[in-house]
Amino acid sequence: MANLIRFGVSLEQKLLQGFDSLLKEKKYSNRSEAIRDLIRESLVKQEWLVGKDVAGAITLVYDHHKRDLVNKILDIQHDFGNLIISLQHIHIDHNNCLELLAVKGAPQKVQNLSDTLRSVKGVRHCALSMSTTGRDLV
Amino acid sequence: MANLIRFGVSLEQKLLQGFDSLLKEKKYSNRSEAIRDLIRESLVKQEWLVGKDVAGAITLVYDHHKRDLVNKILDIQHDFGNLIISLQHIHIDHNNCLELLAVKGAPQKVQNLSDTLRSVKGVRHCALSMSTTGRDLV
Amino acid sequence: MANLIRFGVSLEQKLLQGFDSLLKEKKYSNRSEAIRDLIRESLVKQEWLVGKDVAGAITLVYDHHKRDLVNKILDIQHDFGNLIISLQHIHIDHNNCLELLAVKGAPQKVQNLSDTLRSVKGVRHCALSMSTTGRDLV
Amino acid sequence: MANLIRFGVSLEQKLLQGFDSLLKEKKYSNRSEAIRDLIRESLVKQEWLVGKDVAGAITLVYDHHKRDLVNKILDIQHDFGNLIISLQHIHIDHNNCLELLAVKGAPQKVQNLSDTLRSVKGVRHCALSMSTTGRDLV
Numbered sequence: 001m002a003n004l005i006r007f008g009v010s011l012e013q014k015l016l017q018g019f020d021s022l023l024k025e026k027k028y029s030n031r032s033e034a035i036r037d038l039i040r041e042s043l044v045k046q047e048w049l050v051g052k053d054v055a056g057a058i059t060l061v062y063d064h065h066k067r068d069l070v071n072k073i074l075d076i077q078h079d080f081g082n083l084i085i086s087l088q089h090i091h092i093d094h095n096n097c098l099e100l101l102a103v104k105g106a107p108q109k110v111q112n113l114s115d116t117l118r119s120v121k122g123v124r125h126c127a128l129s130m131s132t133t134g135r136d137l138v
Numbered sequence: 139m140a141n142l143i144r145f146g147v148s149l150e151q152k153l154l155q156g157f158d159s160l161l162k163e164k165k166y167s168n169r170s171e172a173i174r175d176l177i178r179e180s181l182v183k184q185e186w187l188v189g190k191d192v193a194g195a196i197t198l199v200y201d202h203h204k205r206d207l208v209n210k211i212l213d214i215q216h217d218f219g220n221l222i223i224s225l226q227h228i229h230i231d232h233n234n235c236l237e238l239l240a241v242k243g244a245p246q247k248v249q250n251l252s253d254t255l256r257s258v259k260g261v262r263h264c265a266l267s268m269s270t271t272g273r274d275l276v
Numbered sequence: 277m278a279n280l281i282r283f284g285v286s287l288e289q290k291l292l293q294g295f296d297s298l299l300k301e302k303k304y305s306n307r308s309e310a311i312r313d314l315i316r317e318s319l320v321k322q323e324w325l326v327g328k329d330v331a332g333a334i335t336l337v338y339d340h341h342k343r344d345l346v347n348k349i350l351d352i353q354h355d356f357g358n359l360i361i362s363l364q365h366i367h368i369d370h371n372n373c374l375e376l377l378a379v380k381g382a383p384q385k386v387q388n389l390s391d392t393l394r395s396v397k398g399v400r401h402c403a404l405s406m407s408t409t410g411r412d413l414v
Numbered sequence: 415m416a417n418l419i420r421f422g423v424s425l426e427q428k429l430l431q432g433f434d435s436l437l438k439e440k441k442y443s444n445r446s447e448a449i450r451d452l453i454r455e456s457l458v459k460q461e462w463l464v465g466k467d468v469a470g471a472i473t474l475v476y477d478h479h480k481r482d483l484v485n486k487i488l489d490i491q492h493d494f495g496n497l498i499i500s501l502q503h504i505h506i507d508h509n510n511c512l513e514l515l516a517v518k519g520a521p522q523k524v525q526n527l528s529d530t531l532r533s534v535k536g537v538r539h540c541a542l543s544m545s546t547t548g549r550d551l552v
Contacts, residue, residue, distance in 0.1 A: 141426060141427040141428075142424045142425065142426060142427070143424070143425055143426075143427050143430050144422050144423070144424050144425075145422070145423060145425070145430075145445065146420050146421070146422055146423075146446075147420065147421060147422075147423050147445065147446045147449050148418045148419070148420050148446045149418070149419055149420075149421070149449075149450060149453070150417060150418060150419070150450075151417040151418070151419050152417075152550065152551075153450065153453060153454065153457075153551060154419050154421075156453075156457050156550055156551070157453045157456075157457070160456060160457060160460055169421065169423065170422075170423045170424045170425070173423050173449055173452070173453075174425060174426075174429065176449070176452035176453070176456065177425070177429060177432075177433045177449075177452070178429065180433075180436055180452065181429075181432050181433070181436060184436055274428070274432060275428075275429060275432070
């Protein structure tokens with residue numbers, strides 16, 4: 001089990017009331033968990049800034065009828081193979097595919113892979129979701 | 139094939155030079171493709187704002203040793219089952235799991251699912267990546 | 277003086293260490309102040325979402341040599357006069373002006389003013405900075 | 415006058431329709447101006463990334479009754495004096511001040527000034543709006 005440390009926080013009453021009602025809306029069961037999430041969010045941002053190994057998802061939307069496109073995406077994925085852990089392919093409708101790539105590596109390389117995929121003609125949308133390996137987060 | 143329309147754009151020379159060097163860096167092979175991407179990016183933002191059906195990815199990082207957590211996440215995923223298309227689970231290291239959920243539905247419901255998962259004690263990070271079904275994008 | 281309330285927060289040791297080193301980097305003198313800021317940031321985001329009266333800054337960069345542009349910007353500023361509290365004009369260099377508008381009002385109206393200014397031909401950049409009236413923040 | 419260059423862009427019909435209706439909503443009078451803005455937005459993001467001299471606004475909200483706070487903010491502003499071009503102070507209500515600082519300099523220094531101001535106890539909100547000197551934008 002993780003080693004829990006307890007410490008006190010001072011908050012203005014009005015600020016605390018606002019926070020408590022936000023917690024309710026966001027489904028948190030207690031303040032510690034919500035504060036933990038705010039802290040973790042800052043730390044993950046920092047991981048991406050300072051260049052630690054990160055994890056995340058690249059979301060692609062494209063038309064699978066364009067055969068060249070599919071091949072090109074496969075080529076790129078192989079070029080950056082060490083960054084891509086696994087891949088999930090969803091048939092959204094007759095034309096559109098949604099592809100989710102689980103990625104891990106140096107932030108700049110992951111960004112570079114995302115840029116390269118986005119620039120391919122026929123890719124309708126490409127989004128990079130910045131998450132974490134969790135190693136330093138607990 | 140999609141119906142291509144060609145139109146003229148006027149740009150100040152210096153601005154065009156800046157754009158061209160950005161394109162090179164971002165791996166675009168031509169201006170039209172880069173401009174298409176900028177336009178699609180604005181349209182996807184708008185889809186999320188106006189409440190059209192959207193698609194995207196929810197990225198979760200958590201410790202699978204906490205059995206209760208795994209069960210809770212499964213429960214939530216079943217509660218929101220109609221939003222989740224498929225799921226990909228990656229063993230990042232001995233402790234950490236990276237889970238990618240492909241989601242589709244109304245923006246507010248997707249956001250709500252993401253909030254609910256983030257608030258679970260033990261989830262170390264939860265990121266929502268806003269993409270598109272591609273239906274109105276071409 | 278504001279009414280301070282003190283409560284306990286439990287944090288995993290490793291998470292707390294990461295937070296403490298982030299605080300040092302971000303110049304915080306104690307944890308309570310940093311946590312207050314994280315909380316306030318979430319509350320300000322919420323104010324913009326739910327449509328409470330907000331405050332903020334609109335930053336404009338434009339070339340003052342284009343007389344028509346200056347007149348157009350003035351016209352717009354008068355049309356939205358009730359939103360603009362005051363204005364600061366800086367001569368960045370021979371050509372470029374930086375203009376800071378202090379704004380207050382409903383989020384959608386403020387966004388609308390910002391969109392209208394951005395769309396004026398000759399405005400080189402327009403950024404909306406979302407802040408708060410501070411009324412409900414303490 | 416700036417040197418205008420005209421070039422052709424190919425867009426799928428459906429994408430162009432979506433773009434045109436977004437333009438109407440965002441008050442643009444023509445496509446070139448909207449495309450210019452999308453391009454400028456990407457270039458400004460890049461300026462902040464690569465460390466060119468940038469301009470922007472820092473928005474502060476604080477309670478002026480706390481005399482120490484006012485002095486501390488003044489001290490900081492003098493420490494970073496070369497970054498701050500000018501300052502605008504607005505009395506939002508009996509307690510709250512909105513202060514807009516026009517800033518110019520290296521991105522990291524501007525970010526550092528913003529972090530330092532945010533961390534002061536009593537500052538209720540601090541937002542950094544990333545804009546540009548306009549020098550390389552036209």
